[in-house]
Amino acid sequence: xxxxxxxxxxxxxxxxxxxxxxxxxxxxxxxxxxxxxxxxxxxxxxxxxxxxxxxxxxxxxxxxxxxxxxxxxxxxxxxxxxxxxxxxxxxxxxxxxxxxxxxxxxxxxxxxxxxxxxxxxxxxxxxxxxxxxxxxxxxxxxxxxxxxxxxxxxxxxxxxxxxxxxxxxxxxxxxxxxxxxxxxxxxxxxxxxxxxxxxxxxxxxxxxxxxxxxxxxxxx
Numbered sequence: 730x731x732x733x734x735x736x737x738x739x740x741x742x743x744x745x746x747x748x749x750x751x752x753x754x755x756x757x758x759x760x761x762x763x764x765x766x767x768x769x770x771x772x773x774x775x776x777x778x779x780x781x782x783x784x785x786x787x788x789x790x791x792x793x794x795x796x797x798x799x800x801x802x803x804x805x806x807x808x809x810x811x812x813x814x815x816x817x818x819x820x821x822x823x824x825x826x827x828x829x830x831x832x833x834x835x836x837x838x839x840x841x842x843x844x845x846x847x848x849x850x851x852x853x854x855x856x857x858x859x860x861x862x863x864x865x866x867x868x869x870x871x872x873x874x875x876x877x878x879x880x881x882x883x884x885x886x887x888x889x890x891x892x893x894x895x896x897x898x899x900x901x902x903x904x905x906x907x908x909x910x911x912x913x914x915x916x917x918x919x920x921x922x923x924x925x926x927x928x929x930x931x932x933x934x935x936x937x938x939x940x941x942x943x944x945x946x947x948x949x
Contacts, residue, residue: 734775737782742775745875754868758855761867766858768795769802774854776804780843787846787944788888788935789880791873791896793915794853797861805849807916808839821916821926830932832949845947850876852895877902884908886942888935892916892926909938 734742745751761767769776792806796816801809807819815823815837826832843849852873857863877899880887887908891897893915903910911934914925921927936946 735779735782737784738775738778741783741876741879742778745872748871750868750871754872757864757867761855761857761864766799768797768799768856768858769804773802773804777806777843777849777851780805780840781846781848783880783883785846786848786880786884786887787939788890788947789848789850789877790842790890791877791892791899792849792851793893793895794851794862794864795856797856797859797863799858802856803838803840804854805839805843806851808842808849809837811836811838813837817918818916821918821921825916825927825929826932826949828927829930830936830949832932834949842947842949847947848880852899874899874902881908886939886944888938890931890935893920909935911935 746755758767762771790806795802795804796809798816801813801816803810807822809816809819819837823834826834839847839849850873853862853864853869854872855864855869881903885907889903889908889910891900891910891912897912900910900912911929911931913929913931914920914923916926932947932949939946
């Protein structure tokens with residue numbers, strides 16, 4: 730999983746692997762990958778970190794868990810492998826993006842966000858095929874907590890986009906005086922169609938904040 734890991738994150742992730750919670754998590758993952766179909770592929774589990782060095786990080790987009798359909802998950806929250814059909818949540822993200830910022834991406838692969846300093850972080854980094862949130866109880870939240878605490882401590886002026894109830898739980902770890910916190914419902918149809926997603930204007934609000942503190946805006 731840690732092959733070709735971005736050096737900005739290598740020490741941190743190596744330290745986490747030594748922790749008791751991650752040793753338990755690793756054993757669970759070995760069993761799951763051996764006995765079940767699990768997404769993303771092992772090599773892609775930490776892609777979010779490979780594509781967004783800590784030194785360039787400006788935005789953290791916190792989601793839930795990877796897509797559980799074959800060929801979709803690529804290790805970045807809400808992103809899909811290039812050429813894949815857009816899942817409903819990503820369709821709603823792009824609808825809001827077009828309404829808010831006028832952008833119309835031609836691919837569901839969000840690596841181009843990551844390359845600009847957007848950490849696309851799920852609260853749970855793996856999932857069993859066809860079973861959403863199936864790995865929510867194997868220990869990933871402790872890892873996500875450690876990631877957010879590291880960013881919160883070592884960086885300033887970061888925009889945290891917390892989408893959905895699972896993401897909202899991490900708000901208490903973030904100093905709102907030091908960072909910008911934007912919350913909304915999850916972009917899934919169930920949430921979006923009940924009025925908890927559309928109109929949040931998170932894309933333009935993110936760029937307004939970044940501009941106000943002298944950082945370059947994200948080209949969504």
